[in-house]
Amino acid sequence: MNKCVFAERMKNFQASDIAAILKVTADPEIISFAGGLPAPELFPIEELKEVVAQVLEKDGTKALQYSTTEGYAPLREKIASRMNRKYQTRLESGNIMITTGSQQSLDLLGKMLIDDGDVVLCESPTYLGALSAFNGYNPRYVEVETDDYGMVPEALEEALTREKRAKAIYVIPDFQNPTGKTWTVEGRKAFMDVISRYDIVVIEDNPYGELRFKGEVPPSLKSFDKEGKVVLLGTFSKIFCPGMRIAWLCADGDIYEKFAYLKQAADLHSPTLSQYEINAYIDMYDLDAHVARLIDVYKKRCNVMIETMKVEFPSSVSFTIPEGGLFTWAILPETLSARDLLMTCLEKKVAFVPGGAFFPNGGHENTLRLNYSNMPPERIIRGIQLLGEAIKEHLR
CATH class of the missing domain: 3.40.640.10 (Type I PLP-dependent aspartate aminotransferase-like (Major domain))
Structure with missing residues (x-):
């Protein structure tokens, strides 16, 4: 379509790095540390079946x-x-x-x-x-x-x-x-x-x-x-x-x-x-109990990721040790580009988000974000091993 029909503000919008990466990670073989997704296996589906039935029975006309x-x-x-x-x-x-x-x-x-x-x-x-x-x-x-x-x-x-x-x-x-x-x-x-x-x-x-x-x-x-x-x-x-x-x-x-x-x-x-x-x-139901189940799973996955990073990453790579949430953050040596590293990792079937996208004024291309909530422990271990391998290749 002729570009003149669009408002000036549309110049400020473009496809984000995360959107592009998430398209790639639709491949089930990819070990994805890229999204910020909660673990789908923890959704309370059985409880929600009862909840939906009750809402529709009791308040259906209002709820719709x-x-x-x-x-x-x-x-x-x-x-x-x-x-x-x-x-x-x-x-x-x-x-x-x-x-x-x-x-x-x-x-x-x-x-x-x-x-x-x-x-x-x-x-x-x-x-x-x-x-x-x-x-x-x-x-x-x-x-x-x-x-x-x-x-x-x-x-x-x-x-x-x-x-x-x-x-x-x-x-x-x-x-x-x-x-x-x-x-x-x-x-x-x-x-x-x-x-x-x-x-x-x-x-x-x-x-x-x-x-x-x-x-x-x-x-x-x-x-x-x-x-x-x-x-x-x-x-x-x-x-x-x-x-x-x-x-x-x-x-x-x-x-x-x-x-x-x-x-x-x-x-x-x-x-x-x-x-x-x-x-x-x-x-x-007890929402606090549901959140406690999430915490138990995410804490274990976070610990697995951090402990594997300690073993597999070179000492020149630093990373945060979170006390909660969904992410850790790694800083590579300044000579490395996380975007270049991602290309190597995708060949190895591993994905993450390069950190430069999170800085509104640019720079910091040697950083990356890793999500641990959406992968089981065995895939986290393998993914971090492959990521560590890729980092070492780029440092040579």
Whole structure:
């Protein structure tokens, strides 16, 4: 089609590296560390058969009907209670809006906050899907230095002082995608102390926080928020079933109200049937017990990957040891390209995501993200052996 029919913003969209890699990994012979997929064998299919039957029997006409933009009230109440119990927040159901996956929240927040040329601050690296969502609104990204505590306060302060058009800060403090790192409590407090001095919105994305293998659950950034600056995103995709496309946004005041306008314009409301099904599952079964089963499996797979990497990777390769979530992050010697390495690995039937895609301003081509949730232990071991073999070949 003639390119002149497309809006200017379409120049900011292109096929992502992950999308291209995932097409290749459709081959069942590929040992894929590329996606961020939960293990499908852990979906509660038998329980959901009973849940669906009950929902249709008891509330079928309501569950199959249009719903309110904000979402099914009983589910919103359960989400608020769960967030308060786990993350020390003080949310009410009126703070919760059901969304069609967290990706919708990111897109609509971009539409709400970003004018052409506005600045979005982010971790370095950051979630590629957030960049894809924001790109349509043509922001300029400023990557803020991040250490083992969180965003470096001095770097954050310097960026906020310098960037007069800074509108939003996007962060994943818990088991970050792609690095797997988690901010400390001290790092969270220091971040919020800096934020309190500036007029800016914080987008706190927390899809992985419940998948903790060890240690105490730190408070959410939202728990320190006294001015309504933090928008907290959560989802059932990683702790339940991503195909249901049910997530939520926690916000206050004008942000919540204006988000509702955008949500209504985008899709009226998220799938009613999915909302009823999740609500009924929580009533009929123990969601915490289900999450505990996920944690048990993912912890074992993570440990298998890390221990195999210690044996198979050269000492010149460093990697994170996550305490939860779905990912670890490896840094190769600077002379190596993860994109070139991927080509070799695909010949060996192994896939991962080159890390350069997670840096909005480019560079860092010697990094890579590895997912451990979607492969059984024996395939993880073999895949890491082959990856280690490929790294050594590229170092020769």
